[in-house]
Amino acid sequence: MGFKSLIVNCIVWLLFSAATLHGQNSTIQHTVKKGENVYRLSLKYGVSINDIYRLNPDARDYIKTGEILLIPTNTTSQNASEDTAVNGVYTVKRGETKFGLSKKFGVSISELENANPFIKNGLQAGHRLKIPNGSNQTETAVSNADGSHKVLKGETLWGISRLYNMSLDELKKINNFKTGQILLEGEVLLVDNKQNITNNNTYTVLKGDTKYGLSKKFNTTVGELERLNPSIVSMLKAGDVIVFESLKNEIKITKSEEDLSIESEEKEIEADDNWYVIKPKETLYSLSKKTNMSIDELTTINPKLKQAVLAGDSIKIKNSIPDKINETLAATELEGRFQTNIFWYHPESESGENISKNNNDYYTGIKNAISNISSGLDKVKVITNSSFDPTSDNLGTKTDEIFHIIPQPKFNNNIADLGNFEFRFFENSSPQTKMIKSLVSDSQMRIKMLSFLNSTKANIICVYDDENSDNIPLIENSIPSIKLMKLNRNGSFKSNDLQNLLDSNRINYVIIESKKTGAYLNVSTLLLKELSKYNSQLAVLDQKNIPDESDVSIKRFKILKLMYPMAYNPNYIDSRNLINQIGYMVNYDVINRISSQGIKGFSKISEVLGSSFKYVIIGDTIQNTAVSIYTYGENSNAELLGTY
Incomplete structure (x- = not known):
């Protein structure tokens, strides 16, 4: 062999080795098992069928059990998309579920399955999913001048985050989105961290804004806000555009009422002529003490207080408000009092x-x-x-x-x-x-609640877990026609098990007899999904079982009109x-x-x-x-x- 031939052979060997090493870094070996085919392998590893054929030409004809196939991988893409979707595609990691991914990207499970039909029968690690943005808009969009976005039908959180080049977490954070919270058509989202105020002295109301909060923001009174913006008198809604140009008056909060024990002490209150602005966490009881009015007097001239005491609302009060609440007892006698x-x-x-x-x-x-x-x-x-x-x-x-x-x-x-x-x-x-x-007592409230539900002649369903199984005999005795469904240990269940119990011809009252957050998330998710088919309402027998607002969005309970018994008026x-x-x-x-x-x-x-x-x-x-x-x-x- 000549010297030139030796050099050529060395170069060829080096090129072959490099190619082999590259192939080892970008492929894995898979031993074919009984029942597997190229299509199933493409789904398992999240690659295309042609990618497998390119590395295994003979596989176009057939593959046999025990055969070793080379499966392509893309480590760069995989690492980049470990926690996010790249170009609208996400690679599923071990342990992930459809429910978890739907919450991660702010889309429904149905939207995920429609975009990726192969996951309807099961989700596997390595699946490469197309993440729907839920919108027909282009990939770039311009927010409103005030930095807000009005949600259109079919839009998702993940899709909106892409439109404005934001991360999903950032969009959730600036809009105070909680686990399980539902995105509604017409809802206004903040897509810019800058203050939501335009140059023409108007402000677009965001989710979570209150009249009281806006009055403090613009140094004004709730009454003045309502005078300038009559449309918000009955209700302040996200998306409303309000005027604040002539807001000049300032209300000073001289003292926050941390202790409502009503000791003999001076208590200054906010008053605008004969009106008072309710502060957060105030109750009818504290208002009656602060204004020196009886609860009957307050509710007579402010009927809305009979329904709710809402921070930011303006209420009418007496002309004169005392600076001190005196606990001295009256000394007048009434004939007949013992x-x-x-x-x-x-x-x-x-x-x-x-x-x-x-x-x-x-x-x-x-x-x-x-x-x-x-x-x-x-x-x-x-x-x-x-x-x-x-x-x-x-x-x-x-x-x-x-x-x-x-x-x-x-x-x-x-x-x-x-x-x-x-x-x-x-x-x-x-x-x-x-x-x-x-x-x-709690047991008496349970019995009264069950009696009320039984009197409605509705379709009543109780979903319960092991911890509350001892309550089932009482429930069955109180409502003989009740339908029961037992939850799994983590509060999950098969969708069909609950859906098959629903009645499209009657209202459905679904009692959740569990303290598990997962039970409330899973049951409410299915009922909301089927709300167009089934008229459903949630109920609990013990108000203490309702999860905290930080764990489950309160919007779910409002839409499903969650019912609960109480021994006092909250x-x-x-x-x-x-x-x-x-x-x-x-x-x-x-x-x-x-x-x-x-x-x-x-x-x-x-x-x-x-x-x-x-x-x-x-x-x-x-x-x-x-x-x-x-x-x-x-x-x-x-x-x-x-x-x-």
Whole structure:
């Protein structure tokens, strides 16, 4: 062999080695298994059939079990698209699901399957998916002058993010999108982080804006905003364009009301002539104290307060507003009001670092209740004595016209335990003791809710998990025609299992008997998807089971009008000051009944702070039986359906 031939052979060998090494870096070997074909392999590895044929020409004719095929890979593309879609294509990673990808890219599962029919029977790692942008628009778009985008029919979050060269996460972040939140046609999204204000003194309302928030933003009042923009008086909607050119007046918030315990202290409020702007987290109870008006007075001149107390709303108030709330009790007598003693006993034996604060909050509620009973207050006394023994029968003069009330609240997670009292009195000189339960228990609310649902003659379905399976006998006994579906451990289920239970000819009430977030996401997703075919509404038997808004979008519950029972009206009670306000409510009702009519006072129906009280006397127990049912509505998360 000549020298030239040797050089040529070396060059050929080097080229062959380089090609082999390149091939090893860009291909993998696959041993064909029984039942596999080229099409299935292309789906498995997310490559085209022609790519496999190019590296394995004989495969065009046939492949056999045990044969080794070279499968092309594209490491550069794969790495680039590990967490994002490149040129509208995404490579599925191990462990990913259709549901997870639909949330990742803001598209529905149906849209994913329509764009990629091969995943209808199953999703596999390596599948290369086309991600639909849900729009007929071109790849580039110009936002409105104010940096917003109005969602068109069929658009998706992922598609909108591509139109404006944004990442999906960035679009979700600036629009406060939460897990599972649904994109609606006509919704206005912010597609520019810059302030959403134009040069002609107008502003386009974004999702989450409130009248109160905008009044602070532009240093004005809600009333002035409504005067300049009459269209927002009834409701402020995302996409509204409002004028703020002549907004000049400024309201100063002098003090935020962190503690609504209504101690004797100065409280300054915001007032614009005879109007007041409701601040976040205020309730009817706190408004009545702040304005020195009764709740009846407030709701009479502001009927909208009966439905909901919304931050940013303007309400009419009295001409004069006191600077101080005085707790001095009136001393006028009312003929016929009985002497009533409230024995306040501080339970030293109870443990817990918040016991002292809880006692003080509840006691303040008692004092506020007495101060709001209109007359005869000299006959209502609070007796506080550290040496008082609540087990003693010696409570003073034995007469039929003196009544003794011993509040017995327990500070735990059971709200009903805040409404317990011991009621002692004499009847024909004979001592009597009865227990008053002024708040209904969780089990009573369940029974009332089931009774209400059964009375509707609707198609009722209960989806439940293992943790709540012990409740099923009660549910079946209360609603004999109910249809049951058990959830998997993670709250999932087969779509057909629930869909087959729905009735297109009747309203469907779907009870979720679970605390799992996944159960609420999965059930609501299917019901929303089928809403055009089936009239469906969600329900729970225990309000505490409803997941937090940070876990499941509240918009789902509003669309599906989620129903739940409550022992008190959540529109009137501030959760930050729960013990004080519950203490006020139950003591006001009990003291007013007993001091005016004695035990006969429990025969009437009453309402305090929007909560109903309807008692029955069974043996030695006086039990409130009124349960109110609320629903998530357009303007409030607690719209009253009725009291039963």
